[in-house]
Amino acid sequence: MSVHLHSLVVDVSSRKLRYFVAVAEELHFSRAANRLYVTQQALSKQIRELEGDIGVRLLRRTTRSVELTPAGEALLTAARQSLAALDVGVEAARAADRGESGTVKLGFVIGAALELTSLIVAEFGRRHPGIRLDMREYGFADPSAGLADGSSDVALVRLPISAPDIESEPLFVEPLVAALPSGHRWAGRTSIPVAEMAGEPLVVGRTEDAAWRGQWTLDAHRGGDAARVVTLTSSHTEEMEVVAAGRACAVTVAGAARYTPHAGVRYVPLDGACGSTLAVAWRRGHLAAAVEWFLQVTREVGAAETAVVSSIERPFPSTHNQPL
Structure with a gap:
């Protein structure tokens, strides 16, 4: 049938x-x-x-x-x-x-945009629920946080970076601090002149980006003299373990005192040091609609959250030199 x-x-x-x-x-x-x-x-x-x-x-x-x-x-x-x-x-x-679907690959270095990060991500998700935000942290080897090789569409980075064809907009400037072993002779200070710190043995990130590395070896403050680099590391946590072991000091951002406290490390502000600029960055010529939307949200959240940005730019209370 x-x-x-x-x-x-x-x-x-x-x-x-x-x-x-x-x-x-x-x-x-x-x-x-x-x-x-x-x-x-x-x-x-x-x-x-x-x-x-x-x-x-x-x-x-x-x-x-x-x-x-x-x-x-x-x-x-x-x-x-x-x-x-x-x-x-x-x-x-x-x-x-x-263009309100698909995935935006967001790269970031350690700490991302600090307290602004969750606010930016939440607001982007609220405005563009159809777009998936794929977040990935990058270590010291890639200060461009994936922009250089195209594995990220947009990134939260620390300037300067030498990778070509990258555009950026600053979000805030964060003070630099010295990360010292807890037994260091300066561990009890309330601040350290940057000229003094320039002579200390340092641990820095392992990277081929000379401009980025020069920020953390204080090249702008040493009058052309070479930094005393003791060892290289791949991540911030590894760097702090080297400091805690007493092998060297490090230059890092003030937010490290909040995000990576360590019993063997003291964070002390550096007087006269150029701060670290946290920026949102993207690849030149690859500004897709979803990336533009992310940039817009980032700008607006940064402008609206002035109290958060202010706390980032002036992060240390009077008890900053107490054991963490």
Whole structure:
């Protein structure tokens, strides 16, 4: 026995289904017509055509009432599900056309944008729920946080960086501090002149970016003299372990006292040192719509959260030199 497949397939328009759902929920043609902004006659015609398309009676109509038949009850559930799925698909298509879908790869160096990070990420998610933010931390080997090799679309970085074709906008400037072994002769000071610190043995990040490395060896403050670099490390936590072991000192940002406290390390402000600029950066010529939206959110959050930025730029209370 053969089966004609076309007899099993019914092509029902979404408009007819929406009209049917409205009548089924209102159980009143006049109210449903008002809800749909159509005439009652047009609505009745669509329902009759739908019943003809399907080949079953969906509603029992009298002069006083409208009721769903068992077939109508069954169709109502399926119609709601189908229309909901269609609406989701249509919105997804529109979002994709606007660039409001997909993934933005956000690279960042240790600490990212400090207390601003969660505010930026939350606001971006609120404004662009269809875009997934894929976050990845990069170590000292790549100060561009993935921009140099294209593994990031946008990044939170510490300037300066030497990688070509990267553009950036500063968010804030954070003071530099000396990370000292707890038994260091300066551990009890309230501050250290940068000229004194320039002569100390240092541990710095292992990287080929000379400009970035020069920030952490205080090259701008040593009059051309070479830094006394004792060892190189791959991460900030490794760097602090070297300091805690008493092998060297390090130059880092003030936020380290909050984010990476260590019993064997004292963080002391550096007087006269150029601060560390935290910036949002992107690859020149690769400014996709979603990246522009992320930049806009970052700018606006930074401008709005002046109290947070102020605390970052002046992070130490009077008890900063106490053991952590």
